[in-house]
Amino acid sequence: xxxxxxxxxxxxxxxxxxxxxxxxxxxxxxxxxxxxxxxxxxxxxxxxxxxxxxxxxxxxxxxxxxxxxxxxxxxxxxxxxxxxxxxxxxxxxxxxxxxxxxxxxxxxxxxxxxxxxxxxxxxxxxxxxxxxxxxxxxxxxxxxxxxxxxxxxxxxxxxxxxxxxxxxxxxxxxxxxxxxxxxxxxxxxxxxxxxxxxxx
Amino acid sequence: xxxxxxxxxxxxxxxxxxxxxxxxxxxxxxxxxxxxxxxxxxxxxxxxxxxxxxxxxxxxxxxxxxxxxxxxxxxxxxxxxxxxxxxxxxxxxxxxxxxxxxxxxxxxxxxxxxxxxxxxxxxxxxxxxxxxxxxxxxxxxxxxxxxxxxxxxxxxxxxxxxxxxxxxxxxxxxxxxxxxxxxxxxxxxxxxxxxxxxxxxxxxxxxxxxxxxxxxxxxxxxxxxxxxxxxxxxxxxxxxxxxxxxxxxxxxxxxxxxxxxxxxxxxxxxxxxxxxxxxxxxxxxxxxxxxxxxxxxxxxxxxxxxxxxxxxxxxxxxxxxxxxxxxxxxxxxxxxxxxxxxxxxxxxxxxxxxxxxxxxxxxxxxxxxxxxxxxxxxxxxxxxxxxxxxxxxxxxxxxxxxxxxxxxxxxxxxxxxxxxxxxxxxxxxxxxxxxxxxxxxxxxxxxxxxxxxxxxxxxxxxxxxxxxxxxxxx
Numbered sequence: 001x002x003x004x005x006x007x008x009x010x011x012x013x014x015x016x017x018x019x020x021x022x023x024x025x026x027x028x029x030x031x032x033x034x035x036x037x038x039x040x041x042x043x044x045x046x047x048x049x050x051x052x053x054x055x056x057x058x059x060x061x062x063x064x065x066x067x068x069x070x071x072x073x074x075x076x077x078x079x080x081x082x083x084x085x086x087x088x089x090x091x092x093x094x095x096x097x098x099x100x101x102x103x104x105x106x107x108x109x110x111x112x113x114x115x116x117x118x119x120x121x122x123x124x125x126x127x128x129x130x131x132x133x134x135x136x137x138x139x140x141x142x143x144x145x146x147x148x149x150x151x152x153x154x155x156x157x158x159x160x161x162x163x164x165x166x167x168x169x170x171x172x173x174x175x176x177x178x179x180x181x182x183x184x185x186x187x188x189x190x191x192x193x194x195x196x197x198x199x200x
Numbered sequence: 201x202x203x204x205x206x207x208x209x210x211x212x213x214x215x216x217x218x219x220x221x222x223x224x225x226x227x228x229x230x231x232x233x234x235x236x237x238x239x240x241x242x243x244x245x246x247x248x249x250x251x252x253x254x255x256x257x258x259x260x261x262x263x264x265x266x267x268x269x270x271x272x273x274x275x276x277x278x279x280x281x282x283x284x285x286x287x288x289x290x291x292x293x294x295x296x297x298x299x300x301x302x303x304x305x306x307x308x309x310x311x312x313x314x315x316x317x318x319x320x321x322x323x324x325x326x327x328x329x330x331x332x333x334x335x336x337x338x339x340x341x342x343x344x345x346x347x348x349x350x351x352x353x354x355x356x357x358x359x360x361x362x363x364x365x366x367x368x369x370x371x372x373x374x375x376x377x378x379x380x381x382x383x384x385x386x387x388x389x390x391x392x393x394x395x396x397x398x399x400x401x402x403x404x405x406x407x408x409x410x411x412x413x414x415x416x417x418x419x420x421x422x423x424x425x426x427x428x429x430x431x432x433x434x435x436x437x438x439x440x441x442x443x444x445x446x447x448x449x450x451x452x453x454x455x456x457x458x459x460x461x462x463x464x465x466x467x468x469x470x471x472x473x474x475x476x477x478x479x480x481x482x483x484x485x486x487x488x489x490x491x492x493x494x495x496x497x498x499x500x501x502x503x504x505x506x507x508x509x510x511x512x513x514x515x516x517x518x519x520x521x522x523x524x525x526x527x528x529x530x531x532x533x534x535x536x537x538x539x540x541x542x543x544x545x546x547x548x549x550x551x552x553x554x555x556x557x558x559x560x561x562x563x564x565x566x567x568x569x570x571x572x573x574x575x576x577x578x579x580x581x582x583x584x585x586x587x588x589x590x591x592x593x594x595x596x597x598x599x600x601x602x603x604x605x606x607x608x609x610x611x612x613x614x615x616x617x618x619x620x621x622x623x624x625x626x627x628x629x630x631x632x633x634x635x636x637x638x639x640x641x642x643x644x645x646x647x648x649x650x651x652x653x654x655x656x657x658x659x660x661x662x663x664x665x666x667x668x669x670x671x672x673x674x
Contacts, residue, residue: 017517018517018518018521019514019517019518020393020492020493020518022493022630022632022633024611024630024632024633024634024635025632025633025634028634028639029263029611029612029613029635029637030612030613030637032235032613033264033276033278033279033282033613034278035238035239035242035281035282035285036238036239036242037239037346047633047634047639050639051639052620052638052639052640075514076394076514077393077394077397077427080393080394080427080493081329081424081630081632082328082329082343082611082630083236083327083328083329083331083343083344083345084235084236084327084345084346085236085239085327085345085346085347086346088345089346103394103397105394105397105427106397106398106427106429107329107342107343107344107345107424107429110344110345110348111345111346111347111348114345114347114348115347124514163361164221165220165221165222165361166220168219168220168221169220172219172220174219174220176347177218177222177351177358177359178247178347178350178351178354178355180218180219180224180359181218181224181351181354181355181357181358181359182249182354182355184215184216184224184355184357185355187215187216187224188215188224188226188252188355188356188357191213191214191215191226192226192228192253192356194212195212195213195226195228196454196457196458196461197228197229197319197322197458198226198228198253198256200255
């Protein structure tokens with residue numbers, strides 16, 4: 001599906017510390033007993049934010065200073081674990097448009113890209129500096145320039161990495177590949193007919 | 201120059217290049233389950249699209265199925281709603297559904313192989329990250345998100361970047377009491393939880409040559425825990441022998457032709473890899489995780505690493521987060537940690553050979569009074585064969601609960617869950633925070649026999665000692 005190109009995403013940030021933030025942490029499995037993705041935003045990082053009795057823990061995600069954030073800053077191997085698209089869906093539905101991390105797990109990265117959630121890779125040093133800057137001033141605007149691979153925050157600008165395929169898809173607005181895949185139907189049939197096990 | 205299996209299968213299934221540089225890849229076999237498919241069927245309905253190849257789409261129900269109640273409606277109305285939605289979607293789209301009344305229902309990664317749907321030289325996708333399991337047969341198999349489930353339903357293809365291939369050789373004999381589960385926990389321990397990002401893992405060497413198909417599946421299953429989206433073993437006589445005579449395997453004249461084709465897909469001897477790792481099988485110990493990622497594992501005789509031993513600040517942070525959550529201390533022995541729950545099952549270790557091995561040793565032992573121990577077959581077929589062999593009686597006699605097929609306590613989308621900060625010895629694949637249903641529940645991953653040893657002693661124990669393993673082999 002051709003959507004609006006994403007050249008740049010801008011917003012306030014919130015720091016979610018830790019490496020290996022897995023998809024069970026992003027959206028615990030018990031909230032996946034649903035047949036649509038509608039309502040998932042409410043459960044984003046549920047056990048990170050809430051105690052067992054449902055009270056708010058002390059965490060940036062509960063801090064009113066970061067209530068308007070739309071960009072998550074986190075550690076390495078973000079989104080590891082399950083293939084559940086419920087994870088980026090809950091991120092998107094909770095109002096976030098991008099994640100800046102040290103690295104991303106592959107399936108999470110692909111799922112996010114398909115939804116137009118920008119996953120940008122920045123160095124440990126740069127992420128730490130961004131986290132410190134927003135801790136001092138949560139109002140700082142963070143901007144990810146998809147085309148030029150820069151992250152600007154306040155007066156600063158650092159480089160970032162967005163995988164080439166994903167970057168092209170954001171810039172062309174073709175990050176949801178379904179239409180393009182459908183257009184290949186003729187060639188799909190040809191490939192399928194060359195494979196014995198595909199026969200009915 | 202020769203080609204690897206990955207390249208051959210990729211070349212046979214690649215349809216064309218897409219504008220953004222990715223490839224459109226044909227997915228020959230699409231497996232679906234109740235958690236990640238309903239939204240995809242909804243998207244299809246919204247766009248007025250049909251399932252393109254219903255005969256290459258197979259469904260089962262596993263995550264939400266209760267293992268201790270068989271009558272519908274289930275006590276959880278949300279679970280009931282999900283199974284009914286899958287039933288409806290399969291019926292409307294002529295998709296084969298291994299429903300609970302077929303005798304063939306089970307965890308999707310157990311059902312595919314045992315039905316003979318999983319075959320060498322094919323591409324397999326499922327909205328489930330443990331789809332790499334099917335790579336044990338020499339298939340390129342990987343997990344996908346729900347939007348991609350939609351793409352496969354509608355086009356039988358997905359957009360994908362080609363993976364690099366890392367060959368992992370494990371050579372030699374495993375020590376008594378060391379299993380396929382220990383091999384994969386060891387691999388993740390040394391290569392890390394993100395070491396496989398961007399790679400398919402090709403597992404080989406004499407250890408894999410000698411493995412049964414079920415052992416190969418256990419290793420391939422956890423590829424994603426090492427960051428590798430796909431993992432596979434080249435097909436050989438062991439593969440063909442396993443597949444012959446299964447319901448969906450080729451038969452008659454087609455069988456020989458299929459075997460010839462399958463042999464072609466095995467990696468050529470002169471192919472090159474993007475990376476090669478060599479592991480000596482005799483170095484692998486019964487392995488147990490002490491932390492909150494599958495890479496945080498150690499041999500049973502080792503002590504939990506100390507913070508001071510962490511090579512980087514970020515690893516030190518991860519370790520201290522793990523210690524706080526697990527309530528463990530660096531430098532303490534892993535042996536002797538008191539267990540509350542023992543769980544044997546899951547798509548990693550819920551197959552017949554897992555149960556046969558445990559049954560062989562637990563006979564005559566009793567589960568400690570202090571804990572609950574459950575054994576959950578990976579499929580109704582596994583349950584039926586295990587029961588015909590009398591394994592269920594051995595387990596029940598020893599004090600285990602013998603349950604009905606499903607994902608059970610691996611991920612807590614059904615009534616099987618940890619409560620509070622219970623510590624679980626588990627044959628499953630993930631020890632993430634909250635994974636087993638309680639936000640403070642704690643998981644230690646290990647082989648089924650190590651879980652059994654923990655069950656009978658009430659604490660993390662060396663199965664070799666508990667069951668006198670070295671001598672029992674003679």
